[in-house]
Amino acid sequence: MTIRILVVDDSPFMRKSLQKMLEDAPDLRVIATARDGIDALEKIQEHKPDIVTLDIEMPRMDGLTCLKKIMADHPMPVLMVSSLTQEGAQATLDALSLGALDFIPKESGFASLSILQIQQDLQEKVRRLATSPRFHRPSATPAPAPTTHPTPSTPARPVAPAKPAAPTGTGLAGSPQAELLVLGSSTGGPKALQDILPTLPASLPVPCLIVQHMPSTFTKPFADRLNGLCQVHVKEAEQGEPLKAGTVYIAPGGIHMTYGARGPKGCVELSPEPVSSLHRPSVDVLFLSVAEVFKGQVLATILTGMGADGAKGMEQLKRKGAHTIAESEETCVVYGMPRAAVERGCVDVIAPLTDIPGHLRRHFRI
Structure with missing residues (x-):
């Protein structure tokens, strides 16, 4: 094609x-x-x-x-x-x-x-x-079969259908309630986050850490824009700052954000390492740090994006007992990152973007 x-x-x-x-x-x-x-x-x-x-x-x-x-x-x-x-x-x-x-x-x-x-x-x-x-316009691009997905390198070639990792119609487990919310997104993510975050009330009982693939000059304006739309406080994350409930921390572009164990709810750690990572900031780097260091319950979400960043980290979080959500193909701009997580079998709920805020609110009882 x-x-x-x-x-x-x-x-x-x-x-x-x-x-x-x-x-x-x-x-x-x-x-x-x-x-x-x-x-x-x-x-x-x-x-x-x-x-x-x-x-x-x-x-x-x-x-x-x-x-x-x-x-x-x-x-x-x-x-x-x-x-x-x-x-x-x-x-x-x-x-x-x-x-x-x-x-x-x-x-x-x-x-x-x-x-x-x-x-x-x-x-x-x-x-x-x-x-x-x-x-998607069938007149310009032949529609793939319903059970096939394009691959990044050969977008038109059908591949084997992804193995379903979880029922799509069930809700998240309400217990144990998560003590930390982490999200990862890439292509299409800014609009997706703009749809989700304003639905969260200021009473969100946990901190939220987000990696969105963006250049360094974009992340602060993006965080400021979201802050003007949201009841929760949204900011670009800073090195060493303590995590607070009801606050959303956007990873700065060009540097990795990880979870640090210092303080009552933990803190933000920023580092250029690992320099070999395909993305910086990386969803995997954040998720893996949470899986390694955080002692409480976690709710992890992967939204639209190209590639597979976050799937490995979500798999490790799931092994530690985390609740997990992936955006479904029907609403993704690019069904890459969620699909990679689904194929690893580490997703509890696969939901369209419009349903994800409801899953979050019900889980946190807000």
């Missing part, structure tokens, strides 16, 4: 760079480019792409205005191309709230030494987002 892409950017250099990086892969084809939002809307009508890469700062019509019109008139997967500045972070978070599925950082015109990694990330995100259940 060839994925058909529209590249939108006001810079001719960026349009050419993105096109070259994408078309180095045999299954990706840029069918058109556009110089601004107005041009993009015309090209969408004409070419009907499977996915759009969309710049934010453009003349005539900017990316956010264009995105609103795309979602209103031609809903489809959109990958934002974002600068790593504070302003770029705010605009990208706005875009994710408006319906964009993910973003790729624009680092010095893609001319840095990390060009190969950027290219791989770009290609992989385009592959996965173009076939996302959120915007």
Whole structure:
């Protein structure tokens, strides 16, 4: 299957760079480019792409205005191309709230030494987002059989169905009640967390630790945005700070967050180690630290995301008796991380995103 892409950017250099990086892969084809939002809307009508890469700062019509019109008139997967500045972070978070599925950082015109990694990330995100259940269109992408799932490296190839790990209709065990809540998410996670966290009351009786894959310039604006929407207190985690009930700690980008045993409820520990981890922060690193150090009951949740980060850690938590939840395929932007946990057989409840807040509230009796 060839994925058909529209590249939108006001810079001719960026349009050419993105096109070259994408078309180095045999299954990706840029069918058109556009110089601004107005041009993009015309090209969408004409070419009907499977996915759009969309710049934010453009003349005539900017990316956010264009995105609103795309979602209103031609809903489809959109990958934002974002600068790593504070302003770029705010605009990208706005875009994710408006319906964009993910973003790729624009680092010095893609001319840095990390060009190969950027290219791989770009290609992989385009592959996965173009076939996302959120915007699956049978006319553009043949529907997989109900019991098959795409793999990260070969998105169109059916694979063996995942073994069910748990009944999907039962609730979490109410006893013993968890003393710590941990969550992990990646692609699609910002919107998922924005749907879940505002449903939690200020009386949440436990601390909550969250790893969301994000650049370092994005995590504080993201935490601040969530804090403005939530009754619980949401903040970017800081080294050594004591954990408090009713507070949500977002792992800073570029560094791992782990659980420390100091203090009545524990504390935040931040470290660059392990440097070999594919993601930093990593859901696995957080979950494994909790499994190793925390002595009480844990409730662990994995939401939408590419890859398998968190599955190994959730398996270890389950062996220690943790309650576990995974978001179901039907609501995931990318059913990667939850699927990996389900296949390890360590999930108690598999639930759509809309049902997860209810599971949390009933478990904590709030």
